[in-house]
Amino acid sequence: MLLAYAQLSLQAFTSIFAPLFGQRGWRLSALFKQMVGVGVASMPTVALANFLLGIVLAMQGAGQFEKLGATDLVAALVTFSILREIGPLITAVIVIGRSGSAITAELGTMKVEEEIEALDVMGIDPVKYLVVPRLLAMVLMMPVLTVLGEGVGLFAGWLISVTSLHLDPIFYVHNAAAAVEQKDLWTGLLKALMFGGVVGTVCCFYGTRVEGGAEGVGKATTQAVVTSLTAMLAMDALLTTLIYFI
Numbered sequence: 001m002l003l004a005y006a007q008l009s010l011q012a013f014t015s016i017f018a019p020l021f022g023q024r025g026w027r028l029s030a031l032f033k034q035m036v037g038v039g040v041a042s043m044p045t046v047a048l049a050n051f052l053l054g055i056v057l058a059m060q061g062a063g064q065f066e067k068l069g070a071t072d073l074v075a076a077l078v079t080f081s082i083l084r085e086i087g088p089l090i091t092a093v094i095v096i097g098r099s100g101s102a103i104t105a106e107l108g109t110m111k112v113e114e115e116i117e118a119l120d121v122m123g124i125d126p127v128k129y130l131v132v133p134r135l136l137a138m139v140l141m142m143p144v145l146t147v148l149g150e151g152v153g154l155f156a157g158w159l160i161s162v163t164s165l166h167l168d169p170i171f172y173v174h175n176a177a178a179a180v181e182q183k184d185l186w187t188g189l190l191k192a193l194m195f196g197g198v199v200g201t202v203c204c205f206y207g208t209r210v211e212g213g214a215e216g217v218g219k220a221t222t223q224a225v226v227t228s229l230t231a232m233l234a235m236d237a238l239l240t241t242l243i244y245f246i
Contacts, residue, residue, distance in 0.1 A: 008127065008208070009201040012135050015128045030133040038099040038134075039141030043148060046094050050149035053086055054078065054156030062165050071165060075172045076179030078157035083184045087150035088191040089236060092199065095142060096228045100203040103134050104224040107207025108217040116208065131208070135200035142196030143189050150188065187243050194239065195232050202228045 061077040107130060110116050119126045154176070161167045206224035210216045 004209070005201070005205050008131070008205050011127050012131045012201060012204070013197075015125070015132045016136055018128065027129070027133065030129075031136055034133045034137035035141055037102070038095065038137045039144055042095055042098055042141075042145055045098060046091050046145045046149045047152045049090050049094055050082070050087060050153035051156040053090055054082065054153035055160045057081060057086065057153075058157040058160045059164070062161070071167065072171070072175055074161055074165065074167070075157070075175035078161075079154060079176040079180050080184060082150050082153040082157070083180055083188045085188075085236075085240075087153055088146050088188045088195060089232075091146045091149045091192065092142065092195040092232050093229070095138070095145065095196075096199055096203075096225055096232070099138070100199050100228050101221050101225050103138075103200075103203040104207040104221045105217055107131075107134075107204060108210035108220050111208060111210045112213055112217060126208070131204045134204055135197070138200030138203075139193065139196040142199070143192040146188060146192035183243075187239075191236060191239055194235055198231050198235055199228045202231055 058074055058078050061074045062071055065071050065073050065077075107116075110130070116126045116130070119129060158169065158172055158176075161172050162169045203224045206220045206227070210220045212219070
């Protein structure tokens with residue numbers, strides 16, 4: 001299983017750069033279509049989830065910091081947490097549940113109906129034709145969605161702090177800016193980029209290996225979601241550990 005996954009991932013990432021070496025590349029129109037499905041369609045859900053989490057994080061942090069007489073630290077908590085962890089994580093979870101599962105189900109249905117085998121018969125590489133646009137769209141759109149989610153989450157934290165906690169809005173922004181560095185921003189974007197690669201390859205892998213008709217499609221979709229979540233969290237733990245010592 002791991003060997004087959006590694007082979008598919010290597011072939012997919014190699015095919016992404018095929019046009020640079022004069023080989024027949026993937027379809028740009030297919031990439032744009034997948035970017036809309038993965039990214040644009042996920043924006044409302046990603047924004048809403050991050051907005052609500054920004055509110056919850058600010059309120060929970062205020063409840064604890066108020067006991068210490070340090071309510072002004074809410075800005076630092078919200079900003080640091082969203083940029084480094086919560087923004088990339090919750091965005092990836094939304095994308096896995098919405099777009100990742102759809103990719104697996106779509107490819108699985110094509111496998112069951114023997115459309116993938118038909119591509120082989122016609123001499124068309126299924127990986128380059130089907131997997132690469134979906135994988136590349138996931139890699140490109142995950143950081144974009146993460147930036148959107150982080151921006152909405154930060155605004156939600158500022159809004160609830162100003163309206164409910166009665167913190168000075170300028171003071172809040174100053175504390176938030178002083179609490180983070182450029183490294184924190186790039187850390188979140190790096191995680192989003194890696195999450196996109198992992199989720200894209202895992203979902204495409206399970207989709208292209210479906211067996212057993214409609215029931216197999218359902219099982220593969222469930223396995224893809226569970227595996228993607230587990231792999232994403234493992235990747236997050238690994239990157240956090242590595243970055244911590246840098």
